[in-house]
Amino acid sequence: MLLYGSLGGVLIALLKYIEYQHFVRAYPAEIYGGALALIFAALGLWFGLRSAKAKEVVVLKEVRVRHDEPFVVDVAKLEELAITPRELEILGLIAEGLSNREIGERLFVSENTVKTHSSRLFQKLGASRRTQAVQRGKELELIP
Amino acid sequence: MLLYGSLGGVLIALLKYIEYQHFVRAYPAEIYGGALALIFAALGLWFGLRSAKAKEVVVLKEVRVRHDEPFVVDVAKLEELAITPRELEILGLIAEGLSNREIGERLFVSENTVKTHSSRLFQKLGASRRTQAVQRGKELELIP
DNA sequence: ACGAAAATCACCCATTCGTATGACGACTTG
């Protein structure tokens, strides 16, 4: 800012000197004043835009985009494969790495029940292993 | 822009007229010129800053798309857990739902070998089931 | 070239899993 100010002052003095010596008599004062006004208006505008550009850079950016969608089960595929709610529930627990026994404990049913559910589930998913069932479930968007 | 231009022109004319009529004799030309320069410099600066503010708003733009990353294994965690390349490979195949036998066939090794690898893998991952290992592997970004 | 790490394989044993089969009760629907 200080630099700009002093530079402007020098420029003014210079211009004034030149003008006074050579043109003050050649052209009417209106031309002189107009030119001066134009020059300084341009100068001011230039400086203004310059500082404007600087400001432009400083502007902060704060935008968040979604990263994970909420996930919804593909109900169409569920019905298509005739997978019951209970079976889907068990698929989810299988995907969490729980054993049949643990699933039974969590759902307050016997391990045998879990086995029947998972067995039917595997049939419907075309899986023969639980890891396979998990993979299929993710592919079919039945589990996140 | 046009509006500003014409306004500036009118202003110039007005100023010139007033000056010519009253001050041309009262003060030396330097003062007159200096004042004019100052005024127009300020005017230009003001306009510059004004347009600067407008530009500042435009800059408010941000792209932070992050939906699907290509996925790279977390080498740091791999070393931290001392997981060998072979073990990681087997983890991937487990995640695909393959049985130990199938993994052995695909890698041209015996099922027993697969079992030892997976056994050590489970130890390192703190898993007791393969489904659990898969889950841990995904959490630790060892597999996609 | 030596030694450590990795990979390979085998055997054993207990547990878990997958599958089949049958059964029973609750609920829905025609």
Add this chain to the structure above:
DNA sequence: CAAGTCGTCATACGAATGGGTGATTTTCGT
């Protein structure tokens, strides 16, 4: 009401899995 679906549970058996130990061979870094 009869049929169908769903959830529940049991038993049984073979396959798969997990865990442990021991051993040999490759590979690789210093």
